[in-house]
């Protein structure tokens with residue numbers, strides 16, 4: 043099996059993690075006991091992660107077939123936006139500036155407000171074969187998918203909207219530019235994780251070079267050379283304080299690959 047050496051301190055959007063050999067998936071052959079990685083925009087990788095794998099370039103494609111849009115799971119969302127703009131296709135504008143591959147986006151049911159990748163999804167292809175959306179469970183930033191997604195097929199509608207593109211860009215104007223993995227916690231029902239973090243006075247809390255951003259409280263940011271231990275310790279501190287204050291258990295949106303227990307300093 044081919045492998046690729048990945049330095050997660052450069053590859054991941056939060057700029058944390060070790061340099062490890064990652065198995066490459068080709069011809070739908072998936073090694074057992076490995077965890078799949080997309081483009082690591084939603085990952086916090088510890089010093090001792092489980093064995094990792096990623097899709098090869100074979101899975102980076104966009105095709106129109108029988109009036110539907112087929113997209114390989116290794117395709118970056120940004121490329122889908124460019125394709126849709128060129129071919130006047132609607133409903134994928136929010137992928138712009140939502141960093142990730144189609145596989146990672148489907149697993150996370152990624153989206154922005156009411157725009158979610160499952161909205162126009164028809165089916166995904168895994169080792170089981172084609173699975174229609176109706177046979178999958180999905181909700182806010184979660185799905186029942188526990189296999190590697192190889193490709194997906196979406197409804198095709200005409201009408202790319204530059205206005206929507208602009209609207210989505212504006213919706214991101216309150217996000218920090220520092221390296222992060224996007225929103226650290228999921229919003230609890232009827233509330234916002236960012237609001238709760240502010241309410242317990244932890245907006246801007248810093249440990250080493252990691253912090254909950256001054257710009258948006260729910261973004262765990264790396265000011266340069268921040269460590270996994272500091273990141274986890276901040277996550278635990280916020281979860282504990284919010285539970286003590288409001289009785290709410292904040293769930294991580296960021297996927298942690300490594301030990302999750304770190305003592306708060």
Ligand SMILES: Cc1cc2nc3c(=O)[nH]c(=O)nc-3n(C[C@H](O)[C@H](O)[C@H](O)COP(=O)(O)OP(=O)(O)OC[C@H]3O[C@@H](n4cnc5c(N)ncnc54)[C@H](O)[C@@H]3O)c2cc1C
Nearest residue numbers: 080081082083084141142143145146147149152153191224
């Ligand atoms: C600045 C910034 C802004 C962001 N804004 C948003 C936003 O608005 N909305 C939003 O939803 N997210 C947002 N995110 C988070 C991130 O963009 C999404 O979660 C995206 O789906 C991650 O895709 P990825 O390919 O990087 O997946 P990874 O981070 O590599 O992996 C995420 C999860 O998907 C699984 N996975 C990856 N590939 C596959 C595959 N082929 N098959 C099955 N499982 C797979 C992994 O095992 C892991 O559990 C943001 C992140 C950043 C850094």
